Amino acid sequence: MTCGTPFTNLFPSPQQHKVTQCTVDHSMQQLQLVAMDFITSSTPPLLTTIAISIALYYLLFRTKKPSPSSGKRAPLPPGPRGWPVLGNLPQLGGKTHQTLHEMTKTYGPLLHLRFGSSDVVVAGSAAMAEQFLRVHDANFSCRPPNSGGEHMAYNYQDVVFAPYGPRWRAMRKVAAVNLFSGRALEALRHVREHEAKLMVTSLSSSAPPMSVVKVGEVVNVCTTNALARAAVGRRVFAGGDAGGGGDEEGGAREFKEIVLEVMRVGGVLNVGDFVPALQWLDPQGVVARLKKLHRRFDDMMNGIIEERRKVAGDAAGEEEGKDLLGLLLKMVHDEQRLAGGEEDRITETDAKALILNLFVAGTDTTSTIVEWSLAELIRHPDILKQAQEELDTVVGRSRLVSESDLPRLTFFNAVIKETFRLHPSTPLSLPRMAAEECEVAGYHIPKGSELLVNVWGIARDPALWPDPIEFRPARFLPGGSHEDVDVKGGDFGLIPFGAGRRICAGLSWGLRMVTLTSATLVHAFDWELPAGQTPNKLNMEEAFTLLLQRAVPLMARPAPRLLPSAYEELA
Numbered sequence: 001m002t003c004g005t006p007f008t009n010l011f012p013s014p015q016q017h018k019v020t021q022c023t024v025d026h027s028m029q030q031l032q033l034v035a036m037d038f039i040t041s042s043t044p045p046l047l048t049t050i051a052i053s054i055a056l057y058y059l060l061f062r063t064k065k066p067s068p069s070s071g072k073r074a075p076l077p078p079g080p081r082g083w084p085v086l087g088n089l090p091q092l093g094g095k096t097h098q099t100l101h102e103m104t105k106t107y108g109p110l111l112h113l114r115f116g117s118s119d120v121v122v123a124g125s126a127a128m129a130e131q132f133l134r135v136h137d138a139n140f141s142c143r144p145p146n147s148g149g150e151h152m153a154y155n156y157q158d159v160v161f162a163p164y165g166p167r168w169r170a171m172r173k174v175a176a177v178n179l180f181s182g183r184a185l186e187a188l189r190h191v192r193e194h195e196a197k198l199m200v201t202s203l204s205s206s207a208p209p210m211s212v213v214k215v216g217e218v219v220n221v222c223t224t225n226a227l228a229r230a231a232v233g234r235r236v237f238a239g240g241d242a243g244g245g246g247d248e249e250g251g252a253r254e255f256k257e258i259v260l261e262v263m264r265v266g267g268v269l270n271v272g273d274f275v276p277a278l279q280w281l282d283p284q285g286v287v288a289r290l291k292k293l294h295r296r297f298d299d300m301m302n303g304i305i306e307e308r309r310k311v312a313g314d315a316a317g318e319e320e321g322k323d324l325l326g327l328l329l330k331m332v333h334d335e336q337r338l339a340g341g342e343e344d345r346i347t348e349t350d351a352k353a354l355i356l357n358l359f360v361a362g363t364d365t366t367s368t369i370v371e372w373s374l375a376e377l378i379r380h381p382d383i384l385k386q387a388q389e390e391l392d393t394v395v396g397r398s399r400l401v402s403e404s405d406l407p408r409l410t411f412f413n414a415v416i417k418e419t420f421r422l423h424p425s426t427p428l429s430l431p432r433m434a435a436e437e438c439e440v441a442g443y444h445i446p447k448g449s450e451l452l453v454n455v456w457g458i459a460r461d462p463a464l465w466p467d468p469i470e471f472r473p474a475r476f477l478p479g480g481s482h483e484d485v486d487v488k489g490g491d492f493g494l495i496p497f498g499a500g501r502r503i504c505a506g507l508s509w510g511l512r513m514v515t516l517t518s519a520t521l522v523h524a525f526d527w528e529l530p531a532g533q534t535p536n537k538l539n540m541e542e543a544f545t546l547l548l549q550r551a552v553p554l555m556a557r558p559a560p561r562l563l564p565s566a567y568e569e570l571a
């Protein structure tokens with residue numbers, strides 16, 4: 001199944017759904033009753049005929065096709081009654097994943113809500129996630145249209161928002177082959193390791209006593225620069241200072257501001273996406289911000305491309321394929337086709353949209369989880385000690401962690417899985433959409449429904465996870481309750497990267513980067529909280545935007561714990 005038709009055609013007005021799907025059944029029943037009344041009472045024959053005709057008309061022409069399995073339309077999944085016009089939007093609160101988790105406790109693991117005029121279904125258990133992302137995955141392989149896809153992501157010409165179909169598949173493959181395949185990952189290993197080393201340098205360069213740093217920012221510099229070098233061949237944050245500020249040249253500063261603004265705007269739930277009547281008003285100013293941001297990103301990318309063209313001069317087609325952008329531009333120059341058809345030649349817009357995706361989907365998702373992992377370890381000194389002991393045994397104290405060490409870090413890998421379980425970067429995954437109506441677990445799912453999978457809630461289901469709120473990496477160790485569970489989309493109780501056809505395209509990069517960066521921080525430093533804070537009272541509150549960030553950024557003081565030679569090597 002594909003959803004290659006433009007989104008506007010594919011997504012009929014949800015208002016139409018409502019009329020046909022909800023009210024017809026009731027009105028039909030009423031009419032039948034009225035007709036029966038007429039027939040059974042002493043009614044004149046003409047009225048009887050009219051009543052029977054109306055009833056027959058409704059029966060034959062106005063009823064919706066019954067669901068193939070039951071012969072009668074299944075009911076919608078249960079859910080709370082919403083407000084007029086806005087539906088359940090006002091009930092979501094700031095932390096939607098938590099609200100939906102609570103609703104699941106009341107209404108069951110499959111919810112039906114309305115966001116404005118859109119049908120929304122929420123999968124709140126591993127079994128439901130499996131139904132949507134494995135059994136019905138083909139039907140849910142598109143993303144719902146929204147202002148971000150339209151105004152920021154080149155009108156859905158990217159990978160994240162693109163309709164499921166040959167162009168999406170081809171674009172995804174370009175990224176997979178050149179960045180995320182085993183071979184590409186290995187070829188770019190030195191880039192990730194080098195950025196991790198620069199992070200250690202920036203943290204260890206000041207003389208003791210070291211100052212307190214904002215851990216998330218330091219890590220973000222590392223993850224963003226590693227990805228930027230792979231994607232556009234340059235770092236975007238200047239190194240040298242732990243906060244990621246410092247003497248950045250104009251281009252780098254612009255890049256950084258754009259990435260940060262994308263995250264901020266992306267986190268706003270745009271009411272206009274769900275209430276068409278409010279779209280033109282843009283009440284939260286989201287569309288205006290997206291358009292402005294898009295222009296800035298586009299100008300910046302055009303500048304980078306122009307610069308490359310100048311350098312390449314006559315040999316424009318020979319642009320080096322050292323980074324993804326170079327490779328994409330060469331494909332554009334060679335007029336390569338993406339999906340076979342004449343109209344499917346790859347364009348510069350495709351290239352820019354893909355680069356945009358990597359930055360938006362691949363930077364903060366990664367750094368956020370590293371910050372959570374360190375916070376959990378600081379909060380659990382016994383687990384931190386065990387992790388450091390393992391790192392000392394496998395890596396030693398005379399050098400930093402390298403990627404080749406990672407497979408041997410059994411305990412540390414369990415720490416990372418446990419962090420993904422409790423603090424998944426995208427707690428509601430990314431939304432999908434029903435291309436066709438279908439029936440799931442005995443409930444009717446209308447065509448065009450938006451699907452949210454509560455990854456966060458599922459990973460806290462006590463039926464699946466004993467003591468779900470406890471940070472307990474041992475559950476993933478050999479002999480533990482979940483020793484064979486991983487995060488790669490096969491175990492529906494733990495799907496921080498999603499699952500099915502649209503599973504995270506950068507899973508391999510993200511997982512590698514998260515594990516390397518966290519292990520490096522824990523191995524190279526001891527961590528002390530600022531005066532007045534104690535590990536067991538560390539604030540672990542969540543602030544939900546698009547990503548599951550910490551409400552209070554983690555601040556901690558690093559103290560080198562390796563032999564001096566391990567740090568000198570970096571000079």
Ligand code: HEM
Nearest residue numbers: 160361362365425429430497498499502503504505506510
């Ligand atoms: C810890 C890191 C990451 C997490 C937790 C994460 C999570 C996710 C999730 C939940 C989805 C939606 C999956 C679905 O619909 O089932 C997704 C999609 C995606 N991610 Fe990631 N991601 C991470 C890192 C990355 C990285 C490093 C990149 C690229 C550099 C990336 C690129 C993408 C793309 C392109 C998609 C859209 C895939 C599609 O629609 O076909 N992600 N990610």
